[in-house]
Amino acid sequence: MAGESFVLKGNICWSSSKTEVECVEGGCAVCAGGTCAGVWEAAELPDVYAGLPLIDCGDALVVPGMSDIHVHAPQYTFRGLGMDRELLDWLNAYTFPEEARYRDLDYAERAYTVFVDDLRRSATCRAVVFGTIHVPATKVLMNKLEATGLVSYVGKVNMDRNSPLSLVETSQASAAATRRWLDDVIGRYERTAPILTPRFTPSVTDGLMKDLGWIREEFDVPVQSHLSENLSEVKWVGELCPWASCYGEAYNFFGLLGPRTVMAHCVYSTDDEVELLRRTGTYVAHCPQSNTQLASGIAPIRRYLDEGLSVGLGSDVAGGASLSMWRAMSDAVAASKLRWRLVDQALAPLTWQEAFWLATVGGGSFFGFVGKFEEGYEFDALVVDDSALAGPRDLLPLERLERCVHLGSEGARLTRKYVAGRLIDLA
Structure with a gap:
């Protein structure tokens, strides 16, 4: 390249x-x-x-250049809507109905054209991107991103439980479609690469997680998902995976954490989970605008930096309403000040210099020597x-x-x- x-x-x-x-x-x-x-x-x-x-x-x-290490391309169509709801309600009311539309390739073509054009004109040079469960639409997204000259990882999403009928897959079909997709796209692009994308533990069974762990090893691809974003979500995962010592273990048990994995949010990570992320070298994608808009909370990024975790910034469109990494930096500083004042005065707020580092070097390092x-x-x-x-x-x-x-x-x-x-x- x-x-x-x-x-x-x-x-x-x-x-x-x-x-x-x-x-x-x-x-x-x-x-x-x-x-x-x-x-x-x-x-x-x-x-x-x-x-x-x-x-x-x-x-x-x-x-x-800046790196956005957590963004949902299909959600760009409804950015700025539904910001009065919390995560799980927002997913059911806005996200899932919209993502189901991407089975229509005509719609995917029009929607992804808008997203990709706006990303190209933004300060983002590299991105880690969620698609949908639909392989044809995900290929459309990859083709369009490749044409921009930007560097990206793009994921076909996996979902086999607790999802609407229009989006849920069988475990076997989801794994098989992922393998076919990887066979088709690996090596096809110069600047665009696939990334395994189990949506999050509530929508992926242990059986499918196990298959994805095998696929990750077989194809040697990175991984992206969500972790400890919302209190209701964390409680739900505890009920779904009572065998796991923490939410993060529900991924790690299947070999899905590591230095080539991005986990978005980590707002409510326990001490054990923080140590797991540090030990495995897993990246945390801090998404301050989304965490505020969906009333999830404020991630302790100061702690993560002090303890040597790998951290970058994500816009998390459409949980976040803007692709702007300038906005992500400013929000990261502001959110950290609120956390310091209202939650834990032992954790100093982020400086603008640290936010700039997160947007450039922090997230860029997921792509190698970048930033x-x-x-x-x-x-x-x-x-x-x-x-x-x-x-x-x-x-x-x-x-x-x-x-x-x-x-x-x-x-x-x-x-x-x-x-x-x-x-x-x-x-």
């Missing part, structure tokens, strides 16, 4: 650690065949790169014109980036977007 070689000149900003953002004002970020070769002051650009095409971005901010302007990292970059946020004060690039974290959804216009050194069409 080699990209071009060039130099971006602008105000280069990236996370040098979880808590620090480095900025080189008027600096040069070098892309060499799709990977970053480093960042230099303009006057110090090494001679070996002096002959590369120079793209002068003026006073714009140049930041790493930094450092040597060897894939060159994902956003050129951000923040002039619409101008005021009477002159701000340093670092201050402008902080402002974008909170106001980017209203005034951070992307003028260029690169994924692994390839320019993405924003038209």
